[in-house]
Amino acid sequence: MKIPSWLKLLPIAFLALLIAGCADKRPTGPTGEGGIEGTEGGDVAAEDAGNMPHAETGRLTKVTPENADYTKFAAIHFDYDSATIRSGDRKTLEEVAAWLKEDSGRQVLVAGHCDKRGTLEYNRALGQRRASAAREYLIKLGASANNVGTVSFGEEKPAADGDSESAFAENRRDEFGVAK
Amino acid sequence: MKRFFLLVPTLLLATSLVSTAQVDVVKGDGASIRVDLNGAAGSQASKIIENDLENSGYFKAVSSGGEYVVQGNASSSAIQAKLLSSDGNSLLSPSATGDLRRAAHKVANEIIAKLTGKKGFAESRVAFISDKSGHKELYVMDYDGFNILKFTKDGSIVGSPNFSRQGNRIAFTSYRSGYPDVYTLSYPSGGRSRIAGFPGLNSGAAFSPDGSKVALTLSKDGNPELYVMSADGGTPRRLTHTRGGESSPSWSPDGSQIAYTSDEGGRPQIYTISSSGGTGQRLTSSPAYNTEPDWSSESGLIAYSSLSGSQFSISVIDPKGGGGHVVYDDGSCEDPSWAPDGRHLVFSRNSGGRSNLYILDTKTRQAVQLTQDFGNCTEPSWSGR
Numbered sequence: 001m002k003i004p005s006w007l008k009l010l011p012i013a014f015l016a017l018l019i020a021g022c023a024d025k026r027p028t029g030p031t032g033e034g035g036i037e038g039t040e041g042g043d044v045a046a047e048d049a050g051n052m053p054h055a056e057t058g059r060l061t062k063v064t065p066e067n068a069d070y071t072k073f074a075a076i077h078f079d080y081d082s083a084t085i086r087s088g089d090r091k092t093l094e095e096v097a098a099w100l101k102e103d104s105g106r107q108v109l110v111a112g113h114c115d116k117r118g119t120l121e122y123n124r125a126l127g128q129r130r131a132s133a134a135r136e137y138l139i140k141l142g143a144s145a146n147n148v149g150t151v152s153f154g155e156e157k158p159a160a161d162g163d164s165e166s167a168f169a170e171n172r173r174d175e176f177g178v179a180k
Numbered sequence: 181m182k183r184f185f186l187l188v189p190t191l192l193l194a195t196s197l198v199s200t201a202q203v204d205v206v207k208g209d210g211a212s213i214r215v216d217l218n219g220a221a222g223s224q225a226s227k228i229i230e231n232d233l234e235n236s237g238y239f240k241a242v243s244s245g246g247e248y249v250v251q252g253n254a255s256s257s258a259i260q261a262k263l264l265s266s267d268g269n270s271l272l273s274p275s276a277t278g279d280l281r282r283a284a285h286k287v288a289n290e291i292i293a294k295l296t297g298k299k300g301f302a303e304s305r306v307a308f309i310s311d312k313s314g315h316k317e318l319y320v321m322d323y324d325g326f327n328i329l330k331f332t333k334d335g336s337i338v339g340s341p342n343f344s345r346q347g348n349r350i351a352f353t354s355y356r357s358g359y360p361d362v363y364t365l366s367y368p369s370g371g372r373s374r375i376a377g378f379p380g381l382n383s384g385a386a387f388s389p390d391g392s393k394v395a396l397t398l399s400k401d402g403n404p405e406l407y408v409m410s411a412d413g414g415t416p417r418r419l420t421h422t423r424g425g426e427s428s429p430s431w432s433p434d435g436s437q438i439a440y441t442s443d444e445g446g447r448p449q450i451y452t453i454s455s456s457g458g459t460g461q462r463l464t465s466s467p468a469y470n471t472e473p474d475w476s477s478e479s480g481l482i483a484y485s486s487l488s489g490s491q492f493s494i495s496v497i498d499p500k501g502g503g504g505h506v507v508y509d510d511g512s513c514e515d516p517s518w519a520p521d522g523r524h525l526v527f528s529r530n531s532g533g534r535s536n537l538y539i540l541d542t543k544t545r546q547a548v549q550l551t552q553d554f555g556n557c558t559e560p561s562w563s564g565r
Contacts, residue, residue, distance in 0.1 A: 053402025056379030065358040081447060081469075083425075119485050119492065119514050120559060121340050121384050122441055122448055122471040124353070124360065125397055125404040125425035128381040132403055150380045150399065151359055156316075156337050 053132060054139050060149040063109045068177025070111065073099075075159070075173040076134065081118065083129035085137055093134060096176050097141035100148070107147045109177035110134045115168035116155040127152030134174045210239045211295070214246035217254045217261060225254035225284045231324060232288030232302035237523060237541050238295070250291065259283045263291055271295075281326060299478065301519045305563045306526055307331075307341040307350050308537060312555030318352055320367065323519070323526075323539075323562070325550045331370055342394075343367070344387040345477055345564030349411070351375075351385035351394055362396055364411060367563075375413040380404075386429045386438075387411060388455070389477060395419070395429035395438050395455070406440055408455060419457055430475040430482070431455065432499075439463070439473040439482050439499070450484055452499060463497060464504050470495070472515050477564065478522025483507075483542075485514045485527075494527050496542060507542050516540075517562045526550065526560040 073096050076089035085093070100106050112131030114123040131150035138148050160167040213233055215226040229250065230241040248271075252261035257280070263272040274290040276283035285302040292300035304323045309316050313330075318338045321328040332338050336355040343350050351364045362376035362385045376382040380399035387394055394411050397404050404425035407416035420426045424444030431438055435455060442451045442460060447468045451460040464470045469487035476483070486495040486504065491512040497504035508527075516527040525540045529547075535556040540547040551557040 055401045056399075059359065059379050065355075081443070117490075118448075118469075119471045121428045121515075122443075124339070124381060124383050125427035125441075126443075128399045128404045129425045132380070132399060136402070152381050152399075153337075153355075154339075156339075 053136055054145045056135075056149065057146065060107045060109055060147075062105075062107045062179045063149065063177055065109065065111065065151045065177070067180055068109050068111075069180045070175040070177045072178050073176040075175045077169060078130055078172040078174075080115070080168070080172065081126065083126065083133045085133055090137075092176075093137050094141060097138050097143045100138065100143040104144060104147070107149065107179065108138070108143075109149045109151060110138075111175045111177055112150065112152045113157060113159070113171055113173050113175070114155045115171040116158065117168065118155065120154060123154035124152050127154045130172075130174050134176075210234075210237070211247045212242045212245065213239045213248040213250065213291075214242050214244065215250040217250065217252050217259070219253035219255050221254040221256050221259075221280055225259055225280060225287075226250075228281055228284035228324075229288045229291070232285060232300070233291065235324070235524075235539075236288075236292050236296070236298075236300050236302070236521070237543060238292065238298070248291075248295065250287075254280070254284075256280055257283075259287050261287050263294065281322065285322070299520055299565075301521050301524065301562070301565075304520055304565060305343070305347070306517075306537070306550075306560050307343050307352075307563070308528075308551075308557050308560040309339055309341065310551075310555045310557045316558075318350070318365075320350070328554070329368075331365060339559055340384050341559060341561045342386045343561045343563040344391040344411075345389055346391050347563040347565050349387065349391060350561070351387060351396075351411070353383040353385070362394070364394075373413070375411065376409070376416070378416075384427050384429060386431060388431050389433065389435045395431065395440075397425075397427045397429070406438065406453070408438075417457075419453055419455070420460060422460070428472045430473050432475050433477045433480055437475075437499075439475050441471045441473065450482065450497070450504075463499060470504070474517050474525075475499075476518040476522040478518070478520060481518075481522065483516035483518060483525050485516065494525060494540065507545060508540050508547055510547070513538070515559050517560050519562050520565050526562050528558040528560060 074092050110131040112127035114127050135148045139145050158171045160170040215230045217226045233239040249264045258277045260275045272294045274287040276286040288302040289300040307320045315335050316337045318332040334354050334356040338354045341352040353360050360383050362382045363374050365372040378400035383397050385394040385396040395408050398407050406419040406426045409416040422444040424442050427441045429438045429440045437452050438455050439452050441448050448471050450464040450470050450473045451462050453460040471485050473482045473484040481496050483496050485492045492514045493506045493509035494513045494516045495504045495506050512530045513527050516525045528535045529538045535558050537550040537557045537560050538547045
């Protein structure tokens, strides 16, 4: 009874398929980066077959963190220690994506921010996860990866002062910067 | 007065921590030592050396008697000392020239090494961030709080400094370009270069034990992950592949492992990974939020920030096993960095909305304040020697 060597790989291939299948459903997870709360298994999640985030190959040419106008679009907000995009913020992201797709020369810089309750370096990474999550969402909605950049300010640039829960909630955000 | 940790005791008296800041309490079973230098700078040099000896945790300075006696001469530019046992035997003849504080620290370290066989930290320095100027900038001071020097004038945000173990370079993050990039500077000359300016986040660089490489966080591949690259820049090699974010790498004493923070399991915890790659191993599991590990090259212990209730404490874990335990939890304390002796830690403590640096003896659990009225002081990194 000699088993052909390629057959031995079948269970591994099956496992790989299983994992890939699970990965496709990931966006409903509560803590996964780039996850999208309440996605109904539809358009947005299914398009991202590999689930690999899109690398940034260069910094934006038309928008920089300092010259950006962050007022054109509303900010989106996050739960404590989370980079999961809220379902209620999808509309804002759709607006940003639509604006980008209108003109391939447009660029958006996503700036991720945190409340001050975390430690400084962890918050730099968390702010980046928030920015990267929105960037992935915009790309899934059809924006060109080359036209969406990211920057994390960690907890360094709060939108609201103070130690109230409402101030913290306001500070856990992504802002969308466009050329002035 | 001379028994205070700092030579600015009036500042310490202003805080509620003063009760623990006095070093009149004998640290452990420390031997008593009397420092009695003559000469133009004799009294000043004696105070600096006494401070260093007490801060080491091994000695109690006394003004008469003493199991050991340090005698000799000190001028503003040279110290010639002699270490004697109580029966008058000469044990060591330390001497040093140059700046008085540096010379005194050198003499103290020689005495500590002779009597304890341990590496002292009297000559060490601490790099840290202060917003005193209105912007977060990089500063370096002697470990005892003297000689604070400013090393950046970026006018943006500087953070995450890391002193090389050789003490000749500091890596840090600066938003000078608008984005968070990683720079290194030569210490003490200050010559600087950008070693990582990839799209997205570049931060948290930590030197390998030999100083040739850095581990750092980059998000260029779409998510914050750990990478290793030459300390002079170049092509980064990716270490982690997770859906969470990885940050705050710190190398093991032999450089074979890297401790870091990851929230791939939901909340941030401390992990270790081989510095050549592989799969991260989770080291902590409680409390729910542990960040900013610092791996001592001397003791092999890892210190980190851990959330207790709504405040951060300083915790220590032996990566060989045994679980983590809190070593200091008065106020909200973050970002510990080991002294070269593997026993003392420097960290930032927020009290009343102000952050200052403190030094903790992990053996006696006594903490003393290091900075005062210097803006908010955060993210300290102790030099390796």
